[in-house]
Structure formats: structure tokens, C-alpha cells
Amino acid sequence: MKSQISFWMTQLDEPLTPRATLTSDITADVVIIGAGYTGLWTAYYLKQQSPDLKVVMVEAEVAGFGASGRNGGWVIGGLLGEERILAKLGADARADMHHILQGLPDEVGRVIQKENIACDFRKGGVIYAAARYPEQEKRMRSWLANLHSLGYTEADYYWLNPSELAEQLIVDRAYGAVFSPNLATIQPAKLVRALARVVEALGVPIYEKSPVTDWQPGVVTTPQAKVTADWVVPAIEGYAATLAPFDRYQLPVQSLMIATEPLSASVWDQIGLNRGQAFSESSRQVTYGQRSADDRMIFGARGGYQFGGKLRTDFHLTTAETELRQYLMGEMFPVLKKANITHRWGGNLGMARRFMPHMLLDRQHQLALSGGYGGEGVAATNLGGRTLADLILGKQTNLTRQPWVRKEGSVYRLSRWEPEPLRWLGYNSIIRSFVHEDQTLANPHAPAWRRKLALAIAGKMESLMC
Ligand SMILES: Cc1cc2nc3c(=O)[nH]c(=O)nc-3n(C[C@H](O)[C@H](O)[C@H](O)COP(=O)(O)OP(=O)(O)OC[C@H]3O[C@@H](n4cnc5c(N)ncnc54)[C@H](O)[C@@H]3O)c2cc1C
Structure with missing residues (x-):
């Protein structure tokens, strides 16, 4: 089963x-559906603040079966859609x-240290490299300018010129990062x-295969028994398709990954990444x-979407899926073009219609919900867990006042x-425009007008x- 989930x-x-x-049948104060990061962080912060609260978890498979046991391991200091949120704030x-x-x-990192969790946590930062075609430099520079206009400083995000980039990451065509x-x-x-x-050690039972x-x-309701509770926390993210009505609000989109065999020191000398950078x-x-x-080398890229929001179960x-990832990786690192790929896997992540996460407490329906993180959920689930704990415990905190906490307070108003077929057509048209853009821009012989057109179409679609 392990290898069917992920290399990790x-x-x-x-x-x-x-x-x-x-x-x-059992009763509880809070029942959490799904033992991924969202559910587990919620349980953790609830028990930290209210040790006597009766919290139980029910999981369809085993803890970590979903995206939490499969992802790229980026713990991002940000949220999907944050620039759009920031643009509206003072x-x-x-x-x-x-x-x-x-x-x-x-x-x-604090909780990992406090709880003595060995999970290779390294805060090495992230390099968004313009590393395949010149248009990437313009796009990255304009993204950086936008971040700075939204209040981020040079300490938060800064430009690396090609020689500074090479001190951290050696790529074939370096335009900066x-x-x-x-x-x-x-x-x-x-x-x-x-x-x-x-x-579990804090007193939260996790019922698996339930x-x-x-x-x-x-x-x-599970196949053999029910849990009655004051609050239900559906923490099922990319699996929302399994449980109405959450399937209306979170779409299962895939992300797919490959891993090479362990690479020699001489290969890493040609790549860099020697202090945990993503x-x-x-x-x-x-x-x-x-x-x-x-x-x-662990490398991933966006996957597909199945008609009708159907969950992908076979990863x-x-x-073609493997080759696309190998091609993109080889474009950056020619030394890896023929690297031995030992593992291939993927998972479902949850995409909200507004392409940004939502968190809410729905008193009428006794629900506390956090999800829609897109591909940026590892750290966001921690925020979700802390926020849901505060909401459930009736605390008004800085976290519960943030714009992603939906004031309308009803799941049905998301x-x-x-x-x-609009969803499928829309999603696939957008992705096709991205693939077309990438193929055009990666072709050094593509004329300027075709490059501009491909960029304009993909930008519009985005x-x-x-
Ligand atoms: C391949 C891949 C790479 C990614 N890379 C990154 C990354 O590098 N950085 C980042 O920030 N984010 C990344 N993400 C996204 C991130 O992994 C997720 O946002 C995050 O793990 C979501 O956690 P979760 O607990 O909400 O959902 P999940 O981890 O998916 O947990 C949901 C759980 O609910 C269970 N479940 C489902 N239906 C039911 C049901 N009816 N009853 C009971 N249990 C149920 C599932 O079995 C599962 O265990 C990636 C995602 C994927 C798939």
C-alpha cells in the first residue's frame, strides 16, 4: 500500500x-472527517487549548492517505490567491x-520541534527560477514588483541575478530568479x-477504514456506526467529491510527481540545492x-481534471505523464535527462471556485470548514487548523478576523x-492554453508574434x- 500512495x-x-x-455509535464535542493535515492540525490546536474537549476523527483509509502523505513538501509562507486578497486591504x-x-x-517548525517530529524540516527558502525561456524573467520581475507594491519587502522576496542564482541552483539557461x-x-x-x-497521544481517537x-x-454516518457531535469538521479537501454537498465547492484537481534514484555528490555539484531550498x-x-x-531529485507538476469532478484513484x-515531468526537469538540469526515475505518484488536491482557500464556522449546520488550498496547502492547513480551533472554541482572535474567514458563515454560500460540461471545458481550455504557451516559448525558433500571442492567450485565460 505504501508504494501506491507515494515515494514518501x-x-x-x-x-x-x-x-x-x-x-x-459514539458522541463527541467535535468529529473530524479525514486524517490529513487539516484534520490533524485542527485536532491538535483544539486539544492544546481545551484538553478536555472530546474530539474524534474518522478516516476513510489511513492517516496521511490523501494529499498530506503525497505532496511536494513545500511549507509555504503564503496562501493561494494572497495577492488578490492583499490588493483589497489597507x-x-x-x-x-x-x-x-x-x-x-x-x-x-515550532510544533515539529516541540513534538519531536523527525520529518527533515529545513527552512532553506524557495527559488522561483526563470530558467527555461526569456519571457520567464519578465514575468518573474513583474510578479516581484507586484509583491513589493503589496507591502512585501526586499527581505521577503528579492531578485537573484544569474550569478547569484548559480550559487544556489545551477540551471541550463539562467535568466535570474x-x-x-x-x-x-x-x-x-x-x-x-x-x-x-x-x-492520539493527546486523547483523540482516529478511526480508520471508516x-x-x-x-x-x-x-x-460510516458503514458500521455513527458519530453525533456538536461540530463536524469535513477535512477532506481533494476528496470533497466523496461527500455531498462539499463536492460543489471543492474540485478534485491532480498534481503528479516523480523521484529519481539517490544522485551522486558529483551530480549534485552540477545542480546545487545544498541547504534545503525548494x-x-x-x-x-x-x-x-x-x-x-x-x-x-523530487519533481512535480500540475496534473489533470476528470469530467464531472470524478476523483482519480489510480496514480x-x-x-506521457512521466515523460512530461522528466522533460521539464531535464530542460532545467540536462544532467538529469537520463536519470533513473524510481518513483511516480500523484494525488488529488482541492480547488475552490475563487482559487483561494476558505475557512468558516456554519452555526446553523454545525460545521467548521477549511479547504480550497489548491497546491499550496501544507502550511495553509496549519493556518486552517488553528483558525478552526479558535472558531469552534468561540474565540475572536486575529486569525478569525482574516479575510479568508468567510463572514456569511454558511457552507451553502460559498x-x-x-x-x-462547462467546468471540464473551462478547465481544459485554460490548461491547453498554458501547455501551448509553454511549448511555444520553449521553442527557440518560434517567431516573436507567436510567442506574444501564446503569452497573451495564456495570460487572459489565467x-x-x-
Ligand atoms: C502531488 C501533490 C503535491 C503537492 N505539493 C504541495 C506542496 O509542495 N506544498 C503545498 O503547500 N501543498 C502541496 N499540495 C497540496 C497539499 O498537499 C494539500 O493541500 C494538503 O495536504 C491538504 O491536506 P488535507 O488534510 O486538507 O487533505 P488530505 O491530505 O487530502 O486529507 C483528506 C483525508 O480525508 C480522507 N477522506 C476523504 N473522504 C473521506 C470520507 N468520506 N470519510 C472519511 N475520510 C475521508 C482521505 O482519505 C484523506 O486522508 C500538493 C498536493 C498534491 C496532491
Whole structure:
């Protein structure tokens, strides 16, 4: 089972033997559906603040089965859509938001240290490299200027010229990069499995192989038994398709990854990344990578979307899916063009209609919800867990006042995805325009007019997303 989930899971010492299944009806103060980071962080912060609260978790498979046990391990000091949120805020609110978001990797690191979790946490920052075609430099410079106009400083995000970039990351065609120190890398499966043990030790039972098949206010039903609780926390993110009505608000989109065999020191001398930095090559293919603690190159890129919001369950990558990732990686690092790919996997992540996360407390339906992180959920789930804990405990805090906490307080008022076939057509048209842009710009012989047109179409399509 480990290898069917991800490369990361294969590195664990423990077997993935499921914990007990829920076999008889129980009551609790809070029931959490899903034992990924969102559910586990929520349980953790609830128990930190209110040790006597009765919190239980029900998980369809085993803790970490979802995206939390599969991801790229970027602990990002930011949120999907944060620039659009910041643009609407005044200076004080911006400063507050910067403080919260930039502090996310440190908060994750603090708990990791406090709870003695070994998950290869390294705060080495992130390199958004313009590394494949010249248009990437313009795009990255304009992104940097926008971040600075929104109140981020030179200490938060700064430009690396090609020779500064080469001190950290050696790429074939270096045009420069945006660097941010506010990102850590982790071994994600080690974190999620350890967090499950931590919350269990705090008195939170995790019932595994117990899929929730129905939800009503205050009651969740699994195949053998029910949990009745004051609050239900659906922490199912990319699996929202499994449980109505959450499927209307979070769409399952895939991200797919590859890992090489451990690479020799001489190969790493030709790449860099010697202090835990993460990197991306900054195209709209949404690529991300890191050097694992055992010296593999871990590299991922955006995957597809299935008609009707159908959940993808088989993550044996097709030849085309593997080759695309290998091609993108080889474009950056020619030394890896023929590298031995030992692992291929992927997972479902949850995309909200407004392409930014939402958190809310819905009193009428006894729900506390956090999700829609897109591909930027590792740190955001920590924010979600802390925020939901405050909301459930009735605390008005700086976290509960933030703009991603939805004031309307009803799950049914979140923006819905369009019905099919509009969703599928829309998503695929946008992705096609991104692929077309990438293929055109990566072709050094493409004439200027074709490059401009491809950029304009992809840019327009991207703006339609939000
Ligand atoms: C390949 C990949 C790479 C990524 N890389 C990054 C990255 O580098 N950085 C980053 O910030 N984000 C990344 N993400 C996104 C990030 O991993 C997720 O946003 C985050 O893990 C979501 O955590 P979660 O707990 O909300 O959901 P999940 O981890 O998906 O957990 C949901 C859990 O709910 C369970 N479940 C589902 N349905 C039911 C049900 N009906 N009843 C009971 N249980 C149920 C599932 O089995 C699962 O364990 C990536 C995602 C993927 C797929």
C-alpha cells in the first residue's frame, strides 16, 4: 500500500496497519472527517487549548492517505490567491496578513520541534527560477514588483541575478530568479504520520477504514456506526467529491510527481540545492521540486481534471505523464535527462471556485470548514487548523478576523463550481492554453508574434480563472 500512495510513504519505518474501525455509535464535542493535515492540525490546536474537549476523527483509509502523505513538501509562507486578497486591504491589514502568512513555516517548525517530529524540516527558502525561456524573467520581475507594491519587502522576496542564482541552483539557461527565505521543505509523509500519533497521544481517537457516507448537521454516518457531535469538521479537501454537498465547492484537481534514484555528490555539484531550498521553473505548468534528505531529485507538476469532478484513484502515472515531468526537469538540469526515475505518484488536491482557500464556522449546520488550498496547502492547513480551533472554541482572535474567514458563515454560500460540461471545458481550455504557451516559448525558433500571442492567450485565460 505504501508504494501506491507515494515515494514518501515507502521511506517510513512503520507499517501502514489501519487503526481500529468505528463499529459502534459514539458522541463527541467535535468529529473530524479525514486524517490529513487539516484534520490533524485542527485536532491538535483544539486539544492544546481545551484538553478536555472530546474530539474524534474518522478516516476513510489511513492517516496521511490523501494529499498530506503525497505532496511536494513545500511549507509555504503564503496562501493561494494572497495577492488578490492583499490588493483589497489597507496598510495595517496588509501588515497583519504578512505577519500571519510569513510566520506559517516557523509555526509548523515550532510544533515539529516541540513534538519531536523527525520529518527533515529545513527552512532553506524557495527559488522561483526563470530558467527555461526569456519571457520567464519578465514575468518573474513583474510578479516581484507586484509583491513589493503589496507591502512585501526586499527581505521577503528579492531578485537573484544569474550569478547569484548559480550559487544556489545551477540551471541550463539562467535568466535570474525570485528568492524568498520564507519556505521550508519537509518529508510530508513523516509529518502527517507523526502528527496522527501526536493527536492520539493527546486523547483523540482516529478511526480508520471508516469512510463517512453521509453527513447531516451534528451526525456523520460510516458503514458500521455513527458519530453525533456538536461540530463536524469535513477535512477532506481533494476528496470533497466523496461527500455531498462539499463536492460543489471543492474540485478534485491532480498534481503528479516523480523521484529519481539517490544522485551522486558529483551530480549534485552540477545542480546545487545544498541547504534545503525548494525550487520551481516558473512556467504556468506549476512545477515544484526539492532535494530529498537522501539526495533524490523530487519533481512535480500540475496534473489533470476528470469530467464531472470524478476523483482519480489510480496514480500509476501514464508514460506521457512521466515523460512530461522528466522533460521539464531535464530542460532545467540536462544532467538529469537520463536519470533513473524510481518513483511516480500523484494525488488529488482541492480547488475552490475563487482559487483561494476558505475557512468558516456554519452555526446553523454545525460545521467548521477549511479547504480550497489548491497546491499550496501544507502550511495553509496549519493556518486552517488553528483558525478552526479558535472558531469552534468561540474565540475572536486575529486569525478569525482574516479575510479568508468567510463572514456569511454558511457552507451553502460559498462560490459553487459551474455545472458540467462547462467546468471540464473551462478547465481544459485554460490548461491547453498554458501547455501551448509553454511549448511555444520553449521553442527557440518560434517567431516573436507567436510567442506574444501564446503569452497573451495564456495570460487572459489565467485571469479568467479568478
Ligand atoms: C502531488 C501533490 C503535491 C503537492 N505539493 C504541495 C506542496 O509542495 N506544498 C503545498 O503547500 N501543498 C502541496 N499540495 C497540496 C497539499 O498537499 C494539500 O493541500 C494538503 O495536504 C491538504 O491536506 P488535507 O488534510 O486538507 O487533505 P488530505 O491530505 O487530502 O486529507 C483528506 C483525508 O480525508 C480522507 N477522506 C476523504 N473522504 C473521506 C470520507 N468520506 N470519510 C472519511 N475520510 C475521508 C482521505 O482519505 C484523506 O486522508 C500538493 C498536493 C498534491 C496532491
